[in-house]
Amino acid sequence: MAKRALLLVVLAASAAMSLAGCSLFRPDVVIDWVNFVRFGGITYLASFDAGRELQPADLGTRFATVHFRFEGNVHDPSRQTRDGDAAFLDAGTQVYRVNGYAPTFRLAAHQGGRIVLFEADTNPQAQTGADLLDIGGKVQSIAVTDDTSGGAPVATLSDTHLVTTLVSLLLAAPVDQSRQSGDATVRYFLAFHLADGTQASRVYLPDAHKVGRGIIVPDAFVSTLAAALAK
Helix, strand or coil, rough: CCCHEEEEEEEECCCCEEECCCCCCCEEEEEECCCCEEEEEEEEEEEECCCCCCCCEEEEHHHEECCEEEECCCCCCCCCCCCCCCCCCCCEEEEEEEECCCCCEEEEEEEECCCEEEEEEEECCCCCCHHCCCCCCCCCEEEEEECCCCCCCEEEEEEHHHHHHHHHHHHHCEEECCCCCCCCCCCEEEEEEEEECCCEEEEEEEEHHHEEEHHHEEEEEHHHHHHHHCC
């Protein structure tokens, strides 16, 4: 996701959404920020489904402190993010490591009376899937959904050898976060169910050989997963 994709520009006068082509000076433009934090050049997005609520015991040591809150303070949708920025966390908010995971993958912070999990989305230094997803040796099963399943899994893969094979191929795959996916004819969502009861969910575009965000999976991943889904 490019830095400008950290927001949705909502035109109040219509139902259309746009990231470009709207005047920055129009009075009917409202900026609806995505829930993000940025540290060390890595942009993290709040998980939309962490599998379970995080508890205080999940938090490790303090990792960083938010310096600037976008919501309510930034009115230019082209404003570039900097380390220490957050969409909705107030300046001074403490951000923590998550026990058992590299901070380049997961962070967490108190927000709205709960602990919110943030996962790496954009990392300019990422070279392989392992640099974005610290899930090696932690995946118990993979739930697969698609656009037509209404959120219900079309398959849940729990065979240990199959899961290990898919995860290994994913983590070894190269990363290219500048590559565009084009028009995807098939889209799946992969929920990696982890040993601690949490999950990491990513979009999967088999035609583009791509797992979000920018992991370019090999033919072996695509064919192995396709065969598993066909059973």
